[in-house]
Amino acid sequence: MGEVVYKVTGMSCAHCVTAVTKAMTDVEGVGDVRVDLDSGTVAVTEQAPVSLQSVSAALAAAGYELAQA
Structure with a gap:
């Protein structure tokens, strides 16, 4: 498929990197x-189409959220 980069808020340490990954x-x-902690981004290589809703839900369950565009 391809690579998609998401901006994620709430990441501040190595534990955050592990949890988001x-x-x-x-x-x-x-x-x-x-996960790039410095830029607050997560680059994902898709093997199949991934919905923004599923990404947002997974991040929310881990205590993080997608940044507003």
């Missing part, structure tokens, strides 16, 4: 996940 890896269709 786990949350995103559990989303159906997500392959590789790379």
Whole structure:
């Protein structure tokens, strides 16, 4: 599929990186996940189409949220 980059709020430490990586890896269709703490972004390689709603729900369950565009 391709790579999508999401802006995520609430990340501040290595634990956040681990939690967000786990949350995103559990989303159906997500392959590789790379979290950049400095920029507050998460780059996701999709193996199948991934809905914004499923990404938002997974992040919310882990205590984070998508930044407003």
